[in-house]
Amino acid sequence: MPLSFQILATDGLARRGRLTTPHGAVETPAFMPVGTLGAVKGVTPQELEAAGASIMLSNLYHLALRPGIEVVERLGGLHAFTGWPGPILTDSGGFQVWSLGGLRTVDAGGVTFRSHLDGSPLRFTPEGVVDFQERMGVDVAMMLDECPPWPVTLEEAAASWERTLGWARRAREVWKGRQAGGLFGIVQGSVYRELRERAAADLAELDFDGYAIGGVSVGETEPERHAAVEWTAPVLPAGKPRYLMGVGYPEDIRHAVAQGVDLFDCVLPARNARHGVLFTRQGVIKIKNARYKDDPLPLDPECGCPACRRTSRAFLHHLTRSGELTAAVLGTLHNLRYYLDFMADLRQAIQLGALTDVASLAGRAPGEDTPRGPGPRVLPVSSDPLEQRRS
């Protein structure tokens, strides 16, 4: 079954849609929790589902290194292997081209990684990456791309894009005729408008099942990041899902949704939770801070996650200070729930034509710890008639 995407409502450039995959539907705009190795760190598939996730992201590079594609394939594919029954999107390893800087070399034919685990070489080609992802049975495969570093000159970014475009053509060619799931192309172009626009147009010709905006959140400023989205998202094929890779803070997401982006992923809610930084409707809470030592309030009184339902900030503070694993688990469950609720609010707002009213309380500038006070919320999340959450 191939992917299909319907747009159910719009609000300005924003779209409220539904991505249908072989493993279920994803109501968009959607946030995809990151389970690099097949699971969100500290969270079971059941808990992920209960938090309201409808799709999970995993990473081909990491899975290829360990346990290896063959193992996943032998055990029935990534869904069976991980126990996550819903849709899965896998990143191709393109981000690792950037993040693993010293451990890889890029050439026209592909990327050669040196494993960060044992140094052994691993060759990724556009064709091989498509093949790997198909063998794992993922719902959405990402093309191999080169995520250029930042800063880069226009010339370097352009040369990088030419290489990535070549990979896009090869990936698309290999994918032709495949019926299960879909393949997304990835727009690069760094912070250069002409490049971004050209990349979007180049990719549109290849008729991918969806289009991603990559190469952001690599060090550029917020205005640059937002500009890249503003230049790119609106010119991508209207009828296909759009995915902003690796983004971001709630405010970044809200901004991108308003520009017509449908899918997001980010390690932030999970990693920050592990580091004691929690997103709440009252603002960002650094639970390790001494001020929470005796705080009897729930983390976020408006949240329905397991942490907020049963524990106080003081207890979370204590667990975190003590290095207790449960602190990371509860924090992750909470942050994920926060993000997922936030996405539900955005979907509902688009439905009501009220996107600009959605507050993203946790989206304040990094470092700003003092709550501004609750902002407007459209309606309780649960009242959304279009919500079709997995139970």
Next chain:
RNA sequence: GGAGGUGUGGCCGAGUGGACAAUGGCAGCAGACUGUAAAUCUGCCGGGCUCCGCCCUACGGAGGUUCGAAUCCUCCCGCCUCCA
């Protein structure tokens, strides 16, 4: 009673004549994190100030040697080990 050892900043623990307000670690106080080489990393951490520097107080206590002592000597106090 005899012999030996030891006492360092909140804790543990380096340092045995100058480069020592004193290595490390922990605890503490903050900060960062955006397609996860991250349950990680960074800064501060005796007090004060006109804070890329200066001044006080500090290595059990009191004296002493020395240009100079956490480091050497004497006495005292506490603790540890072994022998009686």
